[in-house]
Amino acid sequence: MKSETKVLVIGGGITGVSTLYHLAKAGWTDVMLVEKLELTSGSTWHAAGNLPSFSTSLNIMKLQKHSIELYQQLAEQTGESVGHHQTGSVRLAHTQERLDEFKRVAGLAKIAGMVGVEVVDNARLRELHPYLDTTGLLGGLWDPYDGHIDPTSVTNAMAKLARGYGATIVRYNPVTAIQQLPDARWQVSTEQGVITADIIVNAAGFRANEVAAMIGHQFPMCSLEHQYLVTDAIPELEKRPGLLPLLRDPDISYYLRQEGKGLILGPYERNPVAWAVDGVPAQFGQELLQPELGRLEDIIGEAIEQIGLIGQGGIKTVVNGPIVYTPDGLPLLGPVHGYDNYFACAGFSFGITQGGGAGRYLAQWIMHGQPEVDLWELDSRRFGSYANLSYTVSKALEVYANEYQLGQPNEYAMRPACREQKTSPVYSLLKVKGAVHGAFYGWERPSWFAVGGQPTQEAHSFSRGNWDAAVRAECEAVAQRAGVLDLTPFTKFEISGEGVRAYLDRISPNRLPAKPGDVALAHVLTDEGSVAWEFSVTLLQDGRFYLMCPAAAELLIDDWLRVRAKGRKDVQIRNVTREMGALILAGPRSREVLAQLTDTDLSNKAFPWFTGQEIEVSGVPVRALRMNFVGELGWELHHPIDRQIELYLALMEAGKSVGIADFGMRAMDSMRLEKGYQIWGRELTTEYSALASGMGYFIKSEKGDFEGHAAVIAEKNAPSSHRLVLMEVEAGRADALGSEPIFQGDEMVGLTTSGAYGYRVEKSLALGFIRRDLVDPGTQLSIEILGERCPAIVTRNCVYDPTGARLKH
Structure with a gap:
């Protein structure tokens, strides 16, 4: 065993070994892995080994595709079988909504380069699986890439190759203590000695929190029992x-595949059970849990009715083993908040199908600072402190019971378990007024407001749903009168000190505000020139800079700012997210409403667009910023959180005479698309450059050196292949949601990033990246929405008030 290494991976399951393999293959050969017991101990060895590429997320589908492609190559590279069987799979649809999901996933597969994934009818289902009773089915999804593999063999194959590249693996060597040294390296004590590592990776499976506790934190993950027979x-x-092809019935909730000359049936129980919530027994390794078939009887019965063949085989074995779940069922990957040189590779409930791709992307993250695809949805920093053990267990059980739940917009955000983790003071008032809230990063955000006595519950759909009329009314109110939106979840920082301007200048590609009251919009760049995160910044009267950033990115941004301020005594950073509320007042009569509550001159001359002032509104101190995301006259009103109700009630009272209304996030999204505004996580990601995303106006390459500057200059000399455009779509019952393929004729030329119906312009709209030679307005395209090719035309970058007169008057 070496005493020093560049990267130390802790945990010898499939994800840890994959990370080691990919690092070593890429040339980082001074890498090492330690495992408490034998490789694959924990959850890997008893996994069913299924390899679905299916996902309603494009980048997770890409990750799983990489796993399958890697596993196909391993036998050839090692000369040993890894038990890979590419049988293909069918998924069954009992409802139109399920069929819509399959149509959407087939579109994602086209973008991911997976030819042959297609929606099929019942006749084709019977051809593919001759023992299937198709009674009650509307069709299904055929995936020729699916299959299964032997988890132990594939893990050992990667371990063998990693050793061949120069990596070190030490088994039966549990970690006993971890300490970070003053130089940011790590000192890891093990039973066989002390290891000093530049970087550590926590890939300890269901023991990941034991390792985390040695460092001083806890991951939002827990173990649940999963049974298959x-x-x-x-x-x-x-x-x-x-x-036979692997078969899944998501509506009944089971998977079925052939194992030798028998079958494996894996139900997802409707009343799942958590395991070892208070800690995994010290000696537990390659053991199983006591089977409880009674919990599976109803699903087994329904499966036998569908596939009578199941009933012809007696039960040979029941496997009940622990698998790890997070609150949203997705793994924890990437940097760990608050630490340097520490990465997570944990929380995998589908570790076999995701392990190969996760190791690839995490290795890129470690070596280059980011992976080739934007993996924010897997980032270990996507949860905050609200995700404690109680929250994690409750949400994980909810996820397991809904493992095959339709992946419709807002569905996960509106699930009932552990709600109201973070609420603004007006939350209860808005709820009484019919707000339908969704939880994002723990915050309750109003999605839309029920009208006319309709239930305050969203009927989830891939098409326009029961919210359609309500959102139309909200958009009309903002366009014709005035509306108020609670955007308290904004992440907010105050940054000050003698060195603050130089510090922010290095981060911001845009010029910083020059005098108090000036406001700027900035897009923080990666070294490759893509957008890491964005913020608006206001220079306050006392010299502090006030930053508003995406709510969900709070911990990512906190890390970014902290790392760059390390060792600097001339910069002070304060997170004021929970101290400051934010209400948006927007609409052509918003000035009239606000004027009733303040003595400040709100005229266009005295308070121009994209400026801010510290004023009083009905006696409440407010940072009023004349900007918004909906394209109307209006202000962001930032205020002490404990004065929010007072401010909100004053606004609504003053607005009665003009017909003021509440509006939610769905209305805001519709209106920002009409303006062609880009948002972080959709149009602004690490996958496309800021210039390709249309952010060139906010990037002043001549202002001096900033992070990503060299990449910006390089792209100006050699533009990227794709550009972001706004498109008008002849949509049917459904609008684009994002990640739909875009075609010119039969050639795929891009993909959408966002879509919605624009109620002010009465058009279905979509933003998306297309080939650079096609970006001229008037270019005819088509977008595949739920399996239908919908005509689309490239339009100007803004279809509502393109001159900005309504914003600036």
Whole structure:
């Protein structure tokens, strides 16, 4: 065992070994892995080994595709079988909404380069799986890439190759203590000695929190029991050559695949059970838990009705083993908040199908500062302190019970478990007024407001849903009168000190505000020139800079700012997110409403667009910023959080005479698309450059050196292949949601990033990246929405008030 290494991976399951393998293959050979017991101990060895590429997320689909492609190559590279069987799979649809999901996923597969993933009818289902009773089905999804693999063999194959590249693996060597040294390296004590590492990776599976506790934190993850049964050999299968395709019925909630001449049936229980919530037993390694078939009986019965073949085999084995879940069912990958040189590779409930791709992307993250695709949805910093153990267990159980739930917009955000983690003071008032809230980063945000006595509950759909009329009314109110939106969840920082301007100048590609009251919009760049995060910044009267940033990115931004301020005594950073509320007042009569509550001159001359002033509104001190995201006259009103109700009630009272109304996030999204405004996480990601995303106006390359400056200059000399455009779409019952393929004729030329119906312009709209030679307004395209090719036309960058007169008057 070495005493020093560049990267130390802790944990020898498939994800840890994959990370080691990819680092070593890329040339980082001074890498090492330690495992408490044997490789694959924990959850890997007893996994069913299924390899779905299916996902309603494009980048997770890409990650899983990379796993499958890697596993296909391993046998050839090692000369040993890894038990890979590419049988293909069918998923069954009992409802139109499920069929819509499959149509959407088939579109994602086209973008991911997975040819042959297609929606099929019942006749084709029977051809693919001759033992299937298709009664009650509307069709299904055929995925030729799916199959299964032996988890132990594939892990050992990667370990063998990693050793061949120069990596070190030490088994039966549990970690006993971890300490970070003053130079930011790590000192890791193990039973076989002390290891000093530049970087550590926590890939300890269901023991990841034991390792985390040694460092001083806890991940939002827990273990749940997962059972599957293996049948005896079935005579019908003994006669039949080859293997049946893997079958999943998401509505009944089970998977079924052939194992030898028998079957594996894996139900997802409706009343799942958490395991070892207070800590994994010290000696637990390659053991199983006591089976409890009674919990599975109803699903087994329904499966036998559908596939009578199951009933012909006796039960040979029942496997009940712990698997790890996070509150949203997705793994924790990437840097760990608050620490340097520490990465997470934990929380995998689908570790086999995700392990190969996760190791690839995490290795890129470690080596280059970011992976080739934007993996914010897996970033370990996507949860805040609200995600404690109680929250994690409750949400994880909810996720497991809804493992095959339709991946519709807002569905996860509106699930009932552990709500109201973070609420603004007006939350209860808005709820009484019909607000339908969704939880994002723990914050309750109003999505839309029910009208006319309709239930305050969203009927989830891939099409326009029961919110359509309500959102139309909200957009009309903002366009014709005035509206108020609670955007308290903004992440907010105050940054001050003698060196603050130089500090922010290095981060911001845009010029900083020059005098108090000036406001600027900035897009923080990666070294490659893509957008890491964005903020608006206001220079306050006392010289402090006030930053407003995306709510969900709070911990990512905190890390970014902290790392760059390290060792500087001339910069002070204060997170004021929970101290300051934010209400948006927007609409052509918003000045009339606000004027009733303040003595400040609100005229265009005295308070021009994109400036800010510290004023009093109905006696409440307010940082009033004349800007908004909906394209109307209006202000962001930032205020002490404990005065929010007072301010909100004053605004609504003053606005009665003009017909003021509440509006939610759906209305804001519709209106920002009409303006062609980009948002972080959709149009602004690490996958496309800021220039390709249309942010050139906010990047002043001549202002001096800033992070990403060299990449900006390089792209100006050699523009990227794709550009962001706004498109008008001849949509049917459904608008684009994002990640739909864009075609010119039969050639795929791009993908959407966002879409919605624009109620002010009465058009379905979509933003998306397309080939650079096609960006001229008037270019005819089509967008595949739920399996239908919808005509689309490239339009100007803004279809509502393109001169900005309504904003600036």
